[in-house]
Amino acid sequence: MQASETSSERKNTCDNGWVPFSGHCYYFNETEATWDEAVAQCEQRDSYLIELNSDLESTWITESFLLPVSGVEAICPHFFSCSVWVGARCELPPDKFLWNQSGTEIVFPQWAANQPNSGRGVPACVVLQRAGTGNDMYCTKTFQFICEKE
Ligand SMILES: [Ca+2]
Numbered sequence: 001m002q003a004s005e006t007s008s009e010r011k012n013t014c015d016n017g018w019v020p021f022s023g024h025c026y027y028f029n030e031t032e033a034t035w036d037e038a039v040a041q042c043e044q045r046d047s048y049l050i051e052l053n054s055d056l057e058s059t060w061i062t063e064s065f066l067l068p069v070s071g072v073e074a075i076c077p078h079f080f081s082c083s084v085w086v087g088a089r090c091e092l093p094p095d096k097f098l099w100n101q102s103g104t105e106i107v108f109p110q111w112a113a114n115q116p117n118s119g120r121g122v123p124a125c126v127v128l129q130r131a132g133t134g135n136d137m138y139c140t141k142t143f144q145f146i147c148e149k150e
Contacts (some may be wrong), residue, residue, distance in 0.1 A: 049087030
């Protein structure tokens with residue numbers, strides 16, 4: 001906690017187009033991509049596909065970048081529409097959802113009801129939904145995404 005407060009004091013600004021939060025900078029990519037493409041595009045920006053390390057970060061991302069849960073049915077017809085990729089993926093084995101950046105198991109965001117539900121044998125990648133919850137999706141689907149860097 002103290003380390004992140006210190007780095008947040010040190011870093012108050014981000015490059016053009018990047019939004020600061022708690023010592024990190026975030027970039028919203030409007031053009032949808034597959035999960036692999038999203039990872040590669042963040043790497044090209046010297047960053048990584050977002051890793052959510054706290055409820056605070058997860059909530060901040062949701063409120064800052066995602067559309068609201070209701071009132072947007074015309075452009076986001078399903079509860080999972082207009083989600084964003086996060087940098088977590090389930091490999092088989094070990095059949096666990098791990099963050100791409102740190103290699104640790106995902107704790108945030110909280111899973112949506114009845115999630116994860118992807119079939120065994122197929123890699124699954126995680127989106128953050130407008131409700132602030134996690135859902136596993138086929139990695140070849142396309143979503144908008146957010147890059148993160150320190
Ligand atoms: Ca799912």
